[in-house]
Amino acid sequence: MAENIVINQEESLSELEGSNKVDLLGMDRQAMEAYFLSIGEKPFRAGQVMKWIHQFGVSDFDEMTNLSKALREKLLKLAQVRTPKIVAEQLSEDGTIKWLLEVDNHNSVEVVYIPEKNRGTLCISSQVGCALECTFCSTGQQGFNRNLENWEIIAQMWVANKALGCKPKEERRISNVVFMGMGEPLLNVTHVFPVARILMDDFAYGLSKRRVTISTSGVVPAIDKIKDELDVSLAISLHAPNNPLRDILVPINKKYPLEELMPSLYRYVEGGHSKKHVTVEYVMLDQVNDRVAHAEQLVKLLGDLPCKVNLIPFNPFPDTDYKRSSNNAIHRFRAVLEDGGLSVTVRKTRGDDIDAACGQLAGKVSDRTKRTLHRVEFSGKSLN
Ligand code: SF4
The missing domain is CATH 1.10.150.530 (DNA polymerase; domain 1)
Structure with a gap:
């Protein structure tokens, strides 16, 4: 329990x-x-x-x-050395831990630790809420308050290390950090970039660049900024293989459509640092983006981009119309991608009993955008 x-x-x-x-x-x-x-x-x-x-x-x-x-x-x-207050801690039966941290009097953000056999991953937040309204994401339905500052972001690592009893020179319990919690990190580069540097600094946490991943929904100018300024791993929340469907699932696509996003990913892997590939995140939504035709389009879209595709079974949250794809649909989708020459993994869902799984983080957001008053409606219709 x-x-x-x-x-x-x-x-x-x-x-x-x-x-x-x-x-x-x-x-x-x-x-x-x-x-x-x-x-x-x-x-x-x-x-x-x-x-x-x-x-x-x-x-x-x-x-x-x-x-x-x-x-x-x-x-x-x-x-x-200011540190945030831990409001609550939840332990999942699979070992995942979620902390709720108060970052000011009216807001709190969530940070999640996911232990696995050979590594421990910390999923950290970069904003209070999120302004981007991805329709399959709980955070996106919470509205947006503000960017987190440097200390509020690195404090998530500091607090987790303390809570886990990590000691210097011992094997690290947190071996990987992913900016996949609440918020779009590339809309907060002023604070996220210094934090990434602290994570990789030998005087601090000393993580290698392969173990620090920034995940973006596709803020093209900031992807170029990473290429030029920061040597970390990049994950792209793609979730759809064509513009009409992506416009609905990841609305920032209307601003930076696939014709702009894809070249920026090639620029990133060919950039000045030692980037090898991009991780492509694709949430599996029943009858929405999980058909064979979508998989075929995805193979075409990714072309020869050095990448690996991570299929994420959808994690439901209250008031969503979306449903998780069936195991058959996920296996069928994976087979088409692999036949097309892509490297594919299916993410194991972790911490869903404490709402700590991917897309479920909500925290407590004092919504300055008033979005929660006019929530986005979506019929769940599939576009090909
Ligand atoms: S998926 Fe990421 S960018 Fe989209 S609404 Fe959720 S937190 Fe924001």
Whole structure:
């Protein structure tokens, strides 16, 4: 049975709100070095402090014992390591854990840990809600409030590490991080890019670029920005093989249709870093996008793009008209893709008993878009 635990962590965020102190949790190395220079200290202090914060989970400067007393006192006056309040923790019977974190007085976001045999994946959120209204996604129906800041995003990793009891030099329980929680990360690159750098920094979590994945619904200019500025893995939430169907499932397609999206993916794999392939995410919706004709179109669309396709059985949420494709339909779809030369996996659904599966994250969103008052209606009709 899934288990709900409500946690009362009264300290942390509430005590520090309204403070004028500089937040150190969300600074990447470059920003941290610049900060130490700005307060008259040597830049190497940045690496020391990052280690304390991210590897040892320390937020109290007094515990950073390799810093001089004078520096600790200076930091106490000028800076802080602000961490969010954990509102609740849910444990799934399959070992998945979902935390609800309060990011300000009216909003909260969800972060999910998925343990597997050889790895542990943390799925993190980048926005409070989402403005993009993908019709198969619970977050998309919640409306949108704001972008998360650096510290609020990396805090999800920090909190999960603490909660899981991770220790430096021990085998990592969180080996992979995916930006697949609430929000569209590429509409928040100002805060997401520094966080990705912290995740990959040896003074922090030291994850390899293969183990940090940014998932986008197709914000074409920002895909080019990744190509130029950030060496991470990329997943594209495709979900449809043609524009009319994608316009309905992933409405940002009206702004960046497949004719623009596909070339941007080729530019990414051929870009300056060592990108090898793109992961193509495709949710399987009964009678909507799961027919043989759709699979044939997908083979054509992907052409010779270096990619692997991840088929995701749809995870239902309240008030949706969509249904999960049958196992037969998924197997038939997979066979057509494989016959077309594509590498395909079918994602195992995890944490659906605690609404932590893909597309089910909702958090608590104070909807500034008022979308929840005029919810998108969709008949469930298939377009070929
Ligand atoms: S699938 Fe992603 S981009 Fe689309 S509404 Fe959900 S969170 Fe937003």
